[in-house]
Amino acid sequence: MLDQPQRQGLTLAWKAGDDMRASNGSGDPNDKARRFRDAALPHLDDVYTLARYLLRNGADAEDAVQECYLRGLRHFDTYRGPAMKPWLFAILRNVCRSEFMRRSGVALAIDGQAEEDEDAVPLWQEAPVSPEAEMLRQWDAKTIRRLVEDLPDPFREMIVLREINDLSYSEIADVVGVPIGTVMSRLARARSMLRKAWIAEEGPST
Amino acid sequence: MTCAESEVLLHALLDGELDAGHAREVETHLETCPRCARHLVAYRELQQAMPAAQLRFTAPMSLRRRIETALPAARTSTSSRRSVLKGFAMGSALSAAMAATLVVAVIRTDHDQRVLGDVVSAHVRSLQGEHLTDVQTSDQHTVKPWFNGKVDVAPPVVDLTAQGFRLIGGRLDYLDGKAVASIVYRRRMHVINLFIAQAAPSEPQGRKIDKIQGFNIRRWNAQGFEFWAVSDIDAAELQEFVEKFDAASHPASGA
Numbered sequence: 001m002l003d004q005p006q007r008q009g010l011t012l013a014w015k016a017g018d019d020m021r022a023s024n025g026s027g028d029p030n031d032k033a034r035r036f037r038d039a040a041l042p043h044l045d046d047v048y049t050l051a052r053y054l055l056r057n058g059a060d061a062e063d064a065v066q067e068c069y070l071r072g073l074r075h076f077d078t079y080r081g082p083a084m085k086p087w088l089f090a091i092l093r094n095v096c097r098s099e100f101m102r103r104s105g106v107a108l109a110i111d112g113q114a115e116e117d118e119d120a121v122p123l124w125q126e127a128p129v130s131p132e133a134e135m136l137r138q139w140d141a142k143t144i145r146r147l148v149e150d151l152p153d154p155f156r157e158m159i160v161l162r163e164i165n166d167l168s169y170s171e172i173a174d175v176v177g178v179p180i181g182t183v184m185s186r187l188a189r190a191r192s193m194l195r196k197a198w199i200a201e202e203g204p205s206t
Numbered sequence: 207m208t209c210a211e212s213e214v215l216l217h218a219l220l221d222g223e224l225d226a227g228h229a230r231e232v233e234t235h236l237e238t239c240p241r242c243a244r245h246l247v248a249y250r251e252l253q254q255a256m257p258a259a260q261l262r263f264t265a266p267m268s269l270r271r272r273i274e275t276a277l278p279a280a281r282t283s284t285s286s287r288r289s290v291l292k293g294f295a296m297g298s299a300l301s302a303a304m305a306a307t308l309v310v311a312v313i314r315t316d317h318d319q320r321v322l323g324d325v326v327s328a329h330v331r332s333l334q335g336e337h338l339t340d341v342q343t344s345d346q347h348t349v350k351p352w353f354n355g356k357v358d359v360a361p362p363v364v365d366l367t368a369q370g371f372r373l374i375g376g377r378l379d380y381l382d383g384k385a386v387a388s389i390v391y392r393r394r395m396h397v398i399n400l401f402i403a404q405a406a407p408s409e410p411q412g413r414k415i416d417k418i419q420g421f422n423i424r425r426w427n428a429q430g431f432e433f434w435a436v437s438d439i440d441a442a443e444l445q446e447f448v449e450k451f452d453a454a455s456h457p458a459s460g461a
Contacts (some may be wrong), residue, residue: 015228031341033277034277036277037274037277041273044270045262045263045264045265046262046263046272047259047265048263048264048266048269048395049262049263050267052263059267060271062265062268062272064264065265065269065273066269066272066273066276069273069276069277070276073277073290136252136255137255137256138256141260141261144256144260144261145260145261148261159261160261161255162221163253163258163261164258164261164262164413165258166258168223169218169221169223184214184215184218185214186218187217188213188214188217191217191249191252194252194256195248195249197253198252198255
């Protein structure tokens with residue numbers, strides 16, 4: 001059940017070999033768990049937020065986050081840095097994909113077919129972002145969250161990783177397991193979609 | 207730069223992910239293209255209208271407790287977070303690549319890759335014009351002292367003429383913002399630049415040969431130094447060079 005395709009395995013190895021300051025493997029299990037806890041728990045809200053956006057459901061998100069932390073503890077031996085948060089994100093993504101999607105039958109299109117969508121229409125041929133005069137209306141938090149939640153999977157997570165978590169492009173590339181060029185084009189498209197949805201939310205103005 | 211490229215790269219500009227040179231390229235395009243300039247304004251506005259705090263969820267207390275229970279007792283300390291490297295490692299090669307295709311997947315990401323790009327650039331620079339060596343001599347005992355006071359290391363300099371790699375001199379160069387020593391060797395018609403810097407404490411050990419713009423680069427750590435050998439000779443020959451250099455620069459470990 002926890003079988004993972006190769007790419008996930010690579011993500012979990014997380015640049016193993018780059019940096020061998022692995023003290024994680026030694027010591028007693030309690031010490032390891034304590035260190036994991038100290039390193040990982042401060043990111044709970046961020047991990048939960050990503051889960052909420054990936055799964056669009058509070059209860060599923062809670063289960064996924066709990067599984068992510070348990071898995072993180074198990075894999076803590078292989079953690080080589082650099083940063084804990086992207087590492088947890090990568091695990092969370094795997095959890096969401098390998099278990100919850102299959103169980104609930106909800107398609108989580110964060111991989112694979114996204115590419116086709118991306119290439120379907122070149123970005124610069126899409127309907128242009130509206131003219132300069134159009135000011136974006138400031139929505140309340142609930143509406144903003146919904147607009148982001150309504151984005152298609154691969155684009156939604158770009159917004160979450162970049163705008164909420166301020167991850168660098170290279171960190172996003174590591175988490176998602178795609179080249180930086182793909183991160184850039186997905187992010188460009190995600191923002192384009194979000195802006196359109198944002199303006200459409202206002203409805204036909206007179 | 208075309209609008210198609212700008213359309214994607216202006217996001218990288220917005221996010222502070224472009225290095226100075228490429229940021230300037232995008233900005234130059236924006237100055238001459240009102241349409242792309244409007245896009246930049248529009249996306250900046252979007253970012254501002256969407257503060258992260260409004261998007262964030264807070265984990266329910268029950269979840270926090272569940273996880274805390276599953277993990278051992280509390281001990282508060284903050285995790286160290288690596289300062290995230292900003293800025294793309296776009297070597298000079300990218301301008302050409304960018305003109306050819308929008309696929310920016312060739313962008314090398316992390317710091318190591320950026321340094322590799324620097325290594326190639328420095329190598330190429332050394333082959334242009336008349337600045338291959340600052341001190342031109344095949345005498346290793348002339349090259350080594352020449353670096354005194356110029357770089358913060360006393361680089362190992364060995365003559366490998368007998369092994370097929372002729373020492374032709376040394377040069378001061380810059381990598382990753384630091385002055386480094388470059389020892390220059392020649393193999394037939396090919397030049398090998400060997401860059402030497404002080405090794406950072408936790409530098410990863412590169413074992414493989416990278417290839418960038420047709421140049422082979424071999425990086426390794428030894429004796430507290432960090433080495434990059436770069437040349438257009440083939441990978442096997444470069445590997446041979448590295449082995450010969452290693453053997454000659456510290457004959458019999460501990461000696």
